[in-house]
Amino acid sequence: MPRLSSAGLLLRLSEEAPARLPAELTITDECALTARPADDFRVEPLVREGDLVQQGAPVLRSRREPDVMVTAPVPGRVAEIALGPGHRLSSIKFFHEPGAGRRQFDPTGAEDDSDRLRALLLASGLWRRLRSRPYGRVPPVAEDPSAIFVMAIDTRPLAPDPRTVLHEVQADFERGLRSLFLLTGGPVFLCQDEGEELVGKPRFSDRLRVVTDRHVHPHGLPGYQIHARHPARVGRPVWDIHAEDVAAFGTLLREGLVPETRMVAVTGTALTKPRLVRCQPGADLRALSYTHTVPGPHRILSGSPLDGEEARWLRPRDRQVSVMSPVPGNDKGHWFLSALRLASRPMPLVPNAALEQSMGQALPVMPFLRALAAGDTETAVRLGALSLLEEDLALADYVSNADPGLARLLRSLLDRVQAEEEPA
Amino acid sequence: MIRGLWDRETIALMLLAAMLPMGASWLIAGGLEAAGRLLFFLVVAGIWHVLWMLARAQPPSFAGALTALAIAMLAPEDLGLFALLLGTSFGVVMAELAFGGWGRNVLNPATIALAFLGFSYPAAPWPELPVQLGWAAWPAAAIGVVFGVTSLRLLAGAALGFAAAMLAGLDLTAVWTAALVALMLLVCDPVASAATGLGRWLNGLLYALLVALFAVFWDTAAPVQAAVSAALLTSLAAPLLDEFAIALWLVRRKRLG
Numbered sequence: 001m002p003r004l005s006s007a008g009l010l011l012r013l014s015e016e017a018p019a020r021l022p023a024e025l026t027i028t029d030e031c032a033l034t035a036r037p038a039d040d041f042r043v044e045p046l047v048r049e050g051d052l053v054q055q056g057a058p059v060l061r062s063r064r065e066p067d068v069m070v071t072a073p074v075p076g077r078v079a080e081i082a083l084g085p086g087h088r089l090s091s092i093k094f095f096h097e098p099g100a101g102r103r104q105f106d107p108t109g110a111e112d113d114s115d116r117l118r119a120l121l122l123a124s125g126l127w128r129r130l131r132s133r134p135y136g137r138v139p140p141v142a143e144d145p146s147a148i149f150v151m152a153i154d155t156r157p158l159a160p161d162p163r164t165v166l167h168e169v170q171a172d173f174e175r176g177l178r179s180l181f182l183l184t185g186g187p188v189f190l191c192q193d194e195g196e197e198l199v200g201k202p203r204f205s206d207r208l209r210v211v212t213d214r215h216v217h218p219h220g221l222p223g224y225q226i227h228a229r230h231p232a233r234v235g236r237p238v239w240d241i242h243a244e245d246v247a248a249f250g251t252l253l254r255e256g257l258v259p260e261t262r263m264v265a266v267t268g269t270a271l272t273k274p275r276l277v278r279c280q281p282g283a284d285l286r287a288l289s290y291t292h293t294v295p296g297p298h299r300i301l302s303g304s305p306l307d308g309e310e311a312r313w314l315r316p317r318d319r320q321v322s323v324m325s326p327v328p329g330n331d332k333g334h335w336f337l338s339a340l341r342l343a344s345r346p347m348p349l350v351p352n353a354a355l356e357q358s359m360g361q362a363l364p365v366m367p368f369l370r371a372l373a374a375g376d377t378e379t380a381v382r383l384g385a386l387s388l389l390e391e392d393l394a395l396a397d398y399v400s401n402a403d404p405g406l407a408r409l410l411r412s413l414l415d416r417v418q419a420e421e422e423p424a
Numbered sequence: 425m426i427r428g429l430w431d432r433e434t435i436a437l438m439l440l441a442a443m444l445p446m447g448a449s450w451l452i453a454g455g456l457e458a459a460g461r462l463l464f465f466l467v468v469a470g471i472w473h474v475l476w477m478l479a480r481a482q483p484p485s486f487a488g489a490l491t492a493l494a495i496a497m498l499a500p501e502d503l504g505l506f507a508l509l510l511g512t513s514f515g516v517v518m519a520e521l522a523f524g525g526w527g528r529n530v531l532n533p534a535t536i537a538l539a540f541l542g543f544s545y546p547a548a549p550w551p552e553l554p555v556q557l558g559w560a561a562w563p564a565a566a567i568g569v570v571f572g573v574t575s576l577r578l579l580a581g582a583a584l585g586f587a588a589a590m591l592a593g594l595d596l597t598a599v600w601t602a603a604l605v606a607l608m609l610l611v612c613d614p615v616a617s618a619a620t621g622l623g624r625w626l627n628g629l630l631y632a633l634l635v636a637l638f639a640v641f642w643d644t645a646a647p648v649q650a651a652v653s654a655a656l657l658t659s660l661a662a663p664l665l666d667e668f669a670i671a672l673w674l675v676r677r678k679r680l681g
Contacts, residue, residue, distance in 0.1 A: 231680055305426050327426065343481035348527025350435045351614040353572025354428070364670055366619035382674065401431040 008155070008216030008360050009395060021276040023164065023263060028287035031073055031280050032093040032313040033060075038411075039137075043070065043089045051078045053094075056103035056124060056258040063087060067141050071125030071258060073281040075100035091313065096280075105256040111175070114182040121249070124258050128316065129245040133223075133232040134386035135418050145239040147186040147230040150177065152243035153193045153213060155220025156304040158267040159320055160276055162243045165263045166198060172250030174199055179249055181205045184239070191225045198243075216360075223392035224362050231387045234421045238387070242319070264288070264314065268305065268323035270298035283314045289323045299324050307394035307407070341403070346373050349400055358395040369396065372409045380413055389414075432527050435573050435614065436486035442568035443493055445560040446605065450497055453554040458496070465492035465499075468512045476521045487526035491516060494534035494609040497557075498648055500541055500548035507548075511541040531659050532616040534609065538652045550646035558601035564608045574612045577624035582607055584625075585632020592636075599639045599647040606651035607631065611658055618662040622669035630665070631658040 035041040042063040047053055055075040062068035070089075072078075076097040082090040105124050110116040121127040122141065132139035139145070152162045166173050177199065180188050191211045192198050201210060211229065213219045222240035232238035248259045261278035268274075271292050279288060285300045301308030301322040302315040308322050309315070341347070349355065349369050356365045363384050371379035390407035397405045451458050469492040473484035495512055503511075515537025523529040541548070568574025586603075589596060596603070611617060611631050618627040634654035638645055645653070 229680065231677070236681070324426070337483075340477065340481060340483045344483050344525070347432055348525065348615075350432050350527050351575075351619050352430055352435050354430045361621070364620045364666075364673060367666060367670060370619075383670070398426060399428040399430050401427045401429065 008214075008219055009354065009357050009399070010216065021274065023276045023278050025261065026277045026279050026283075026288060027074065027096055027261070028279060028284040029096050030079070030093060030284045030287070031096065031282040032091045032284075033070060033073065033089075033282045034091040034311075034313050034315065035089040037084060037088060037090075039089075041089045042087045043083070044087065045081050045083075045092075047078050047081075049078050049081055052076070052097065052100050053078060054101045054103040055260060056105070058123070058125065059092060060089065065141050067119075067122045068127060068138065069123055069125050070128065071103070074260070075102060094282075102257055102260075105252065105258075107253045107256045111179060111253055112182075117179055117182050120252065124252055126245070126248055126252060126258060129248070130239050130241050131222075131317070132237045132239050133226060133389065134234060134237070135414050136389040139237065139239060143237055145184045145186065146236045147189060147226075147238050148180050148184050149189045149191060149222050149225055149230075149238065149240040150180070150243055150246050151191050151220070151222050151225070151240060152198055153191050153215065153220040154242075154319070155215055155217040156320065157217065157306060158265060158274065158322070159220075159304060160263050160265040162263075163193075163195065163198075164276070165244045166247065169247040169251065172254060173243065173247040174203070174250065175253055176246040176248065176250030177208070178204065179253060180241075180246065181207060187230070189225065189229060190243075191220075191222070193220075218358070218360050218392060218395050221392050223388040224360050227362050227384050227387040231384055233381075233386050234417070242317075244319075262319060264319050264321060266292070266321045266323070268298075268301075268321075268325075270294050270296070270323045270325040279314070281314065281316065285312060285314060285321050288314075288321055293323055294325070297326055299326065304394075306398050307391045345403055346409075347403055349373065349402060354399045355396060358399045359392075365396075369406060372406060372413060373402075375413075377413055377416055381417065385410065385413060386417070433486055436490065436526065438571045438573045439490055439568065439614075440486055442564050442571065442574060443490065443609070445563040445567070446497070446557060446608065447493055449556045449560040450554070453556065462493065462496040464508070465496045465512055468492070468509060469516050472513060472516045472521060476517075476525070480521075482521065482525045485526040487520075488516065490609075490613075491520070491532075491534045491537070494532075495537050497553070497605065497609065498534075498538055498551065498652060500545060500550050503541065503545055503548050507541065507545055511537045511544070514540045527615055529615060530663075532610050532613045532655070535616070535652065535655050535659055538610075539656045542649060542652060550648040553601045553605055553648065555601055558604045561604035561608045565612075568608070568612065573614060574608075575614070575617065575624045577621055578612060578617060578628040579607075581625040581628025581630075582611070582632045583628070585629040585636070589632065589636035594636050594640055596636060596639055599635060599650055602647035602651040603632075603635045603654075606648070606655050610652070610655040613659075616659045616662065618665045618669070620666050620669035620673075622672065623662070623665040626665045626668070627658060627662055630661060631655065634658060 043060040047059045053072040056071050058069040059072050060070035074096045077095045079093040079095050081092045084090045110120045128138050187207045187209050189209045189211050193215045226238050251259050266275040266288050302311035303318045304320045305322045351366045359365045368383045393406040469488040473488045476482045477484050515533040519531050519536035520529045520533040569576050618624045638650035
């Protein structure tokens, strides 16, 4: 049932929304799959630099869980494999060579059998599109989620509308959605905006719950949907996945091929006009924005202006590129004032309406943020911290200008909980 | 990458802007004497803020001006310079700076300073507030709510409490001005009041009911004294109200598992 009022904030960053534009197909010449040191993703390369690989062919294998594969995003040549200490993946770079072909998987039986489906997703690399909460990691191979949230709504500022993609791949989306019931014994929540229904409910298992919410940030983030309907906690993992990736599951099940592209919105204050592109995972952000930026300095973020990070390559879960002009007057000011600011970190948070709206009034905001800032894990967990991830606090960070960032505080809290609950 | 502006000092400035109508009408009514009084409290609060900045690297805050304004308007009259100095210092230092500055304090420094003066010098007469000050509290509330620094829930709770008291036939005409001014200056402080939705309703309600209670059963109290006492008790109860609201919220979430 749609709620009568949804609290949230509307950000006016630019006049033109990319949602209504036609998508251009842009496969960049270079691309790279990246991981942050914090992901602690230890890998074993299955190819060597200079090898020619098919699109969808496995190139890396996880050392912790050998079944988890990373597959090539484009047909092409492996340009560089950069591993950090302890074989942690830093990046693996590819040159696009269309002649290399695409890897064909065998989807027989995967639509009826849970084990075969898991094996197919793992082998094709699509497993890594799933995200498990608490902690927000790629789910362990044997994990049995208590619910799966399919996000067909994205309220981040300037985000692409998932409906644009789903219109083209409706049949695959339904096929993929059906396959999710094999992965969980619990409900599957399909979160969508107030437009027309994305799927006809009677054709699906009665475990499908269609959730409608208003298009107001932050309600289109999976964290708030999970928090409101099926909170995650230790021992009760909840997965979330973007609707486009569900459609990719469907495509894989239908024809045995991993889709080559994803829909990405290229927007921001330093662009002449916003673009909607279909590009490969890990696309080169400079190539996506190069001819469209206004002259002068700019920064390219992978992700939305709120939670994006400066990056060269599209991050694994991002569907937005933000090209931002530098904000004037953002210097540190007089040395004495900046020293004072540093000495008093973390600055106290004072309750105000904007800060409370920034978490959608989904939880008692000030007690939660105070617990977070004070390192009171117990209270923060009681109020729902385990359903949330960094991206869910990006808006609160933006509003309150908090230092250190609330998102970072939440990440360290989650790491602390994980270390306590799951001794390595 | 992009940063918003609702940090501590923005909110303090917005609160100051909201208090301008009351401050202006109080200055017009009180003339030069009021201006001197305000200046004195501003200087005392400012000196303490600067001292704590130098000694503890604690950034000074515009909230000190809010405290000074509230004490200047509501402090008992005919007190010596030493008494005022002591009372203000107690409020500013013990209720605010010792906790780490505005935003980390538990109680409103002005409330504490006023209560300290009231308890220490019971013979000093409390000020008679000009009636236009009560009217100036309305635009103050409007500005605060529009900029999101004053809680509409808290005000609604207070309105509910006052309405209930009037329906019960209590005569609040004598305390009206003091109650509204103390509500805006002391009770609506976003830091020291309740921080949950339900907690704020209860916070406002509790303040209104306490004011009504004092107006009826505390014959010897001046209107400002009653309002300040009600503000003090309310802000002491605020964490309890929040705990209650959170407990209720957790009970409602039990069904989600």
